Amino acid sequence: MTSSSGADLAGALTAEGHTLRIRVYFEDTDFSGSVYHASYLRFLERGRSDFLRLLGVHHTALAADGLVFAVRRMTIEFDRPARIDDVVEVRTSVEELGGASVTLRQGIARGADMLIRATVTVALLSLDGRVKRFPAAIRQVLAANAQPVR
Amino acid sequence: MTSSSGADLAGALTAEGHTLRIRVYFEDTDFSGSVYHASYLRFLERGRSDFLRLLGVHHTALAADGLVFAVRRMTIEFDRPARIDDVVEVRTSVEELGGASVTLRQGIARGADMLIRATVTVALLSLDGRVKRFPAAIRQVLAANAQPVR
């Protein structure tokens, strides 16, 4: 079923966080025959954006308040390549929530194989580039989806 | 419903051809606040690839035979911009089928607004860059989906 809001394009919330299925197209590959390494970052960003979207946090609304999410730090392991026509799944979960940044654990899997593993720290910036504390509403939904310490 | 084949990600065949809904992410925009003009070509290519996919034509199978689709000519009108978080629809139909190339009419719409209109001629090339006649199976499915002359 389709909807004008596009909510059905935004993947799904899960017990661990969020999943999003993505198709690999021409644009994502390079002459090596596999996906270009920076394309995986685009896939991860789509996962983060759609996770936030399903939590009710929208870039357009933030921008209207002069706020934009920005990646501050990323560690990424490129274990196995994805290829043209593949369908991969981006998995995102909240690892640690601070006052002005959140660290997410992300992976890109193809079936049972984990291809890419990443840890990504994201902050909310004002348009002049200053780190801002999370508004209460954002903080609340992220906290509700953070993994319990084990 | 999801499937391991990802057929549910590939849009839908219609009486006129094919439609594919696409979300606009950070990666698609530029500092003007709208979608970067070359990003629309990526959206159009996803539409063409998924149209072919639903007709049973796969890049991976073609590549195994040493064949790859390539754009030969494109005319594109950028009438209105798409923006972050938008959901747009790529529409593709066969305009004219030749022996070694096919011309497609494509559009990108947001709701009732047509944003982008394009005419795209695509050919099948060997890996050394020569234009090849379409295999009978591909020719047949494209012909079956070509619009009647009016």
Add this chain to the structure above:
Amino acid sequence: MTSSSGADLAGALTAEGHTLRIRVYFEDTDFSGSVYHASYLRFLERGRSDFLRLLGVHHTALAADGLVFAVRRMTIEFDRPARIDDVVEVRTSVEELGGASVTLRQGIARGADMLIRATVTVALLSLDGRVKRFPAAIRQVLAANAQPVR
């Protein structure tokens, strides 16, 4: 010689308009082994931006005035592919100057071979998307570089 302004990175003005040499990197290619078709549009846009830059027109200054260049229409012929490690040359000349848009003729060559030919119409938009007439200073430099009618 290098400079902090980076003018030496911006190609060269010529009798016909402007040329810019560009290296093909991993990011520009796709799994077919050649340059991805939409990447040529990125190369063409670099040529246009650097042509304007050497004419004294800067995106940052325009943006401060709430103006941004946008592509309105493009016709592009993909005659021959570029490949990884290639150095290509983007050539740009003014074909026709209107009050609120300019049409440029562009090509991408590798040595003596012309790979890509394009005709691109560009306009200046306000941030809310309205076409604006060119400021006198921009109009003047474009007119001075337009080709004489033959």
Add this chain to the structure above:
Amino acid sequence: MTSSSGADLAGALTAEGHTLRIRVYFEDTDFSGSVYHASYLRFLERGRSDFLRLLGVHHTALAADGLVFAVRRMTIEFDRPARIDDVVEVRTSVEELGGASVTLRQGIARGADMLIRATVTVALLSLDGRVKRFPAAIRQVLAANAQPVR
């Protein structure tokens, strides 16, 4: 001065490794007004490719031998943003050379400001994705450019 080989586009070898100056274009930015985070990875890859190029290692020659460089692991800090029209400098040096991988330290600076810091581990893969030991010629030039342990 220009050359048909394009060596003058490939930046410069330095006592520490390599530097490459890069212009920020429309294509590199996103709607936040700054450079899209994954675009910095494209800049870093250009720096690595041109460092290798000036050391005599070419992707085309490797590919003819069925070999391709691939990123295996990356840690990246996004400290400050670059913006449209900026000229930035990518700096690359060899941190650690193994038998089948090399770890590079990279940075992207704008004038005196370091914007991006990255540590990147790269390996040479066969076309079926297996890690291969470096050929002696590649090993030798990388070792000659590795930083002395202090």
